[in-house]
Amino acid sequence: MTTAQDPLAAVEDLLSQATWLPAVDARGPLRRAAGFTQAEVADALGVGRVQVARWETGFAEPSGVRRRAYSRLLRGLAQQHPDVVASTAAP
Template sequence: MSDPLRRIDALVEEDTTLPTLRVRQQLRLAAGLTQAEVAEAIGVKRLAVARWEAGVTQPHRGNRRAYAHLLRRLAAKYPDAAIEGAPREG
């Protein structure tokens, strides 16, 4: 398979689904991360993460991919925080 076809397959198979707003925050808090730390890891400003968690805006494609990846990794590490309605930490 040629390289462009692999890149296309990767785009199609990529999961950029984001959890609910509350779960996004719960995952971050469970990991003990600040919005600034998440923003730095993704390469955006803290205000962007705050807006994503509040549902004011949605991350654009590249940032969405990185944010979704981070949230999936946090959900695997902190499965209880990934449950809608779980008590908030902090």
């Protein structure tokens, strides 16, 4: 083990780097459940609205820092709206 680090801070650091994205079928419903438009998400991530639409339909995937930011957004929305994730999960 290297230097002593606060375990909670270490976990938060790992979570901030996570790039998990929910299934394509859940991305749009999560955004809509939060009341966000594609344009609002696009503005926050520094991309065009069409790019967000492509991520939501599976025609493209974000990469790099935008993937981390989009992942963080969707993970947060999934925590706020677990019913949306459950309703879009495959049986």
